[in-house]
Amino acid sequence: MDREAVIGASEKSNGRNGTDYEAAVLERYGKAAQEVEACLCLPVTYDQALLQVIPEEIIEKDYGCGDPSRHIRTGDTVLDLGSGSGKACYIIAQIVGAQGKVIGVDFNPPMLELARKYQTSIGDQLGYHNVEFRRGKVQDLTTNLELIDRYLQDHPVRSVSDLVKLEAYEKEICHEQPLIADESIDVIVSNCVLNLVRPEDKKVLFAEMYRVLKRGGRVVISDIVSDEPVPEHLTKDAALWSACVSGAFQEEDFLRAFEEAKFYGIQIEELRAEAYQTVEGIEFRATTVTAYKGKEGPCIERNHAVIYRGPWKQVVDDDGHTLPRGVRIAVCDKTFRLYSHSPYQGQFILVSPRQEVPLDQAGVFDCSRDHKRDPRETKGQEYKVTSASGSSCVPGSACCP
Numbered sequence: 338m339d340r341e342a343v344i345g346a347s348e349k350s351n352g353r354n355g356t357d358y359e360a361a362v363l364e365r366y367g368k369a370a371q372e373v374e375a376c377l378c379l380p381v382t383y384d385q386a387l388l389q390v391i392p393e394e395i396i397e398k399d400y401g402c403g404d405p406s407r408h409i410r411t412g413d414t415v416l417d418l419g420s421g422s423g424k425a426c427y428i429i430a431q432i433v434g435a436q437g438k439v440i441g442v443d444f445n446p447p448m449l450e451l452a453r454k455y456q457t458s459i460g461d462q463l464g465y466h467n468v469e470f471r472r473g474k475v476q477d478l479t480t481n482l483e484l485i486d487r488y489l490q491d492h493p494v495r496s497v498s499d500l501v502k503l504e505a506y507e508k509e510i511c512h513e514q515p516l517i518a519d520e521s522i523d524v525i526v527s528n529c530v531l532n533l534v535r536p537e538d539k540k541v542l543f544a545e546m547y548r549v550l551k552r553g554g555r556v557v558i559s560d561i562v563s564d565e566p567v568p569e570h571l572t573k574d575a576a577l578w579s580a581c582v583s584g585a586f587q588e589e590d591f592l593r594a595f596e597e598a599k600f601y602g603i604q605i606e607e608l609r610a611e612a613y614q615t616v617e618g619i620e621f622r623a624t625t626v627t628a629y630k631g632k633e634g635p636c637i638e639r640n641h642a643v644i645y646r647g648p649w650k651q652v653v654d655d656d657g658h659t660l661p662r663g664v665r666i667a668v669c670d671k672t673f674r675l676y677s678h679s680p681y682q683g684q685f686i687l688v689s690p691r692q693e694v695p696l697d698q699a700g701v702f703d704c705s706r707d708h709k710r711d712p713r714e715t716k717g718q719e720y721k722v723t724s725a726s727g728s729s730c731v732p733g734s735a736c737c738p
Contacts, residue, residue, distance in 0.1 A: 358535045358584070359444075361575035367447045379403075379529075379613055379623055387428045390462045392455050399424035401528035402581070402623035403559025403607065412436045413523040416549065418475040419443055419530030423452030426468050427459055429526070435465040442473050442516065444482070471516055475527070476534050476542040478549055479511040517549045525549070525556040529623075532561050532584040536572070539586075543598035552631040553678075556600070559625040561585045561613055571616060582614055582621050591626065600628035601655040602680040629680065632656065636669035636702035640690035642710035643668050643676055646683075658708070660685075667710035669702035691716045 379402040387406075388396060399422045406425060409415060409432045417426050420441025430439045443449050452470050460466035472482040485507060494500050525546050534542050546556055563585045577583035586594065588608075595603045604627050612620040632655065645652060645660040653659050660666050665688060668676070676685045688710070713720070 358533070358575070358578055361579045362533050363445055364579075367445055371447060379609075383428065387431050390431075390459050391424060391427050392459075395422045395424050395427070395451065395455060398422045398451060401425070401559060402561055402613065403528055403625040405526035405528060405557035405559050405625065406432060408555075408557040408606070408627060409433060409524060409526070414438045414521065415440070415524045415526060416517060416522045417441045418525060418527040418546075419533070420452060420470060421445075421448050421528075423456075423468070423470065425526060425528055426452070426470070430459075430468045431463065433467065435467060437467060439468045440517070440522075441468070441470040442475060442478065443470065444472065444474050446472070473516040475530060476538040476545060478517040478545045479515045480507060481510060481514060481516040484510050484514065519548055520551045520554075522549045523551055523554050525554070526558070527556075528559045529561060529581050531558060532581050532586065533579070534584070536584070539594065540597075543594050547598050547600065547630055550630045553629070554631070555627060555629045555679075556595075557606075557625065557627050559607075559623065560591070561621050562588045562591050562608075562624050564588060564620045564622070565618075566590075567619065568617075571619075577616065580614075582616060585621055588624070591624070595626065595628045596655065599633070600630060601632040601675070602627075602629040603655070604628070604680055627680070632671070632675060634671050636671060636704060637696070637699045638702040639670045639673075639694040639696075639699050640710075640714050641668050641670060641673040642666060642688040642715055643673065644686040644688065646686060665710045665712065665715075666708050667702075667706065667714070669704075670696075670699065688715055690714075691720065 381401060381404050383404055383406070401421075401424075406428045409429050411432065411434050413433045414437060415429050415433060417429070417439065420426050420443045423441055426439045426441040430437075433439060441452060443452070449470055449472055456468060456470070457466070460468065472486075473480055474482075485503075488503065488506050492499065492502065492506075494503055531539070531542065550556070561581045564587075566587050567583055567585060571577055571583040574583055592603055592605075605624060606627055607623070607625040609623045612622050614621045642665045643660070644665055645662050647662040649662065651659055651661040654672075656672070658666070658668065658672065673687065675681065677687055
């Protein structure tokens with residue numbers, strides 16, 4: 338008995354309104370790995386130079402709605418959730434280079450077979466092999482399903498006792514050999530996959546993304562969203578679900594899911610004007626969102642301030658800080674450092690204290706205080722220097738003899 342047979346009955350019974358979402362997705366995308374299904378994708382313009390080493394079979398059986406690879410940097414370790422034919426992985430492999438790494442995770446055996454078919458030949462052409470594919474569910478990045486399959490080949494489940502042993506083995510490998518380890522990934526990408534996950538698993542999916550990202554890591558997610566909530570009767574339609582339609586997040590709910598998972602710096606990089614599909618007046622369109630991990634930690638007072646440049650009169654960040662334009666605002670050491678990097682870099686004037694406060698002498702930042710920072714807090718209460726700017730001094734003038 339294989340893994341799908343062992344868990345299939347319980348998963349079907351857990352399906353919302355009796356709809357077996359996973360079975361519908363597996364069947365449709367399994368067929369799409371054999372024959373091209375044009376209606377499963379949206380036209381996306383990729384860097385043609387990065388497609389040269391990728392076989393046409395992989396390109397034509399790629400089903401997505403965006404190009405997350407535009408946000409990848411050299412040396413990144415990248416995780417592609419729902420990697421499908423492997424097209425995005427092979428594009429990203431060229432961007433991250435020999436020093437980077439790409440891991441594709443997919444649940445569909447035919448898609449994994451296709452992605453792996455050219456793995457060696459593509460690596461040989463590039464001159465390095467930095468791509469691997471693993472079988473698992475995007476909402477469960479601890480369980481390596483190929484290890485489960487190997488176990489079942491030698492230990493078939495024929496009794497409750499066998500099932501208990503299987504569960505114990507699964508628990509062991511999830512702890513000792515997780516599919517994706519904690520805080521091991523720089524960037525997570527996904528292309529039209531999150532909406533295929535069962536409704537009850539979506540919160541876990543976002544938590545799993547957060548778990549495997551390094552502090553300072555980011556996600557780049559392309560997916561389909563709806564402009565209105567999807568009514569329940571449409572979510573029961575397995576065909577619409579597997580077509581990336583009826584499982585779509587509503588636009589605001591999609592962003593809120595990142596917030597609730599503790600991501601920060603959430604930004605809509607693209608929201609297509611044209612609808613992918615319209616069903617009962619509800620428009621479904623492609624979007625790409627980026628978000629970051631790493632705003633946790635203590636608030637330490639080191640006398641830092643930031644000045645929001647504008648153009649808005651004021652902005653509010655993900656921790657509830659209100660930042661009026663042109664005002665020196667007191668921030669903790671953690672927030673100061675966050676504002677110095679993407680996605681905030683360049684939006685603030687960063688004001689460091691004249692004399693750095695050592696960490697071992699820093700106190701707790703009082704988040705309830707008046708958020709304006711008196712310049713004397715930054716310069717020092719005893720700062721009484723009088724001087725003229727050297728850059729404006731003209732030798733021989735009254736101010737600069």
